[in-house]
Amino acid sequence: MREFLVEITTTVPEGTSQDEVDRRRAAESVRAKELAATGNLARLWRPVGELRSLGIWRAADENELHEKVLGTLPLHPWMTFDVTALESHPNDPGRADAAS
Secondary structure, three states: OOOEEEEEEEEEOOOOOOHHHHHHHHHHHHHHHHHHHOOOOEEEOOOOOOOOEEEEEOOOOHHHHHHHHHOOOHHHHHHEEEEEOOOOOOOOOOOOOOOO
């Protein structure tokens, strides 16, 4: 699987009831756990003081990432995504074949 750095910004549409927001956020939590269990969601952060998220996501390609992973998030209709495909750096200390 390929890794992607994904910046997610969620904007709740004006006039949306708090019940709908709470329902979707609860469902989002459940779905994130499912995607973590399948290996599609590796890490997720929120910058201090901000309402956006940064995450490492995995999929076969960017098309699969959008259609079968990010597209399944309950908050997806309210989200914008900035996706960067990643490849391992030769000096990454996490690489199995990195020089000692």
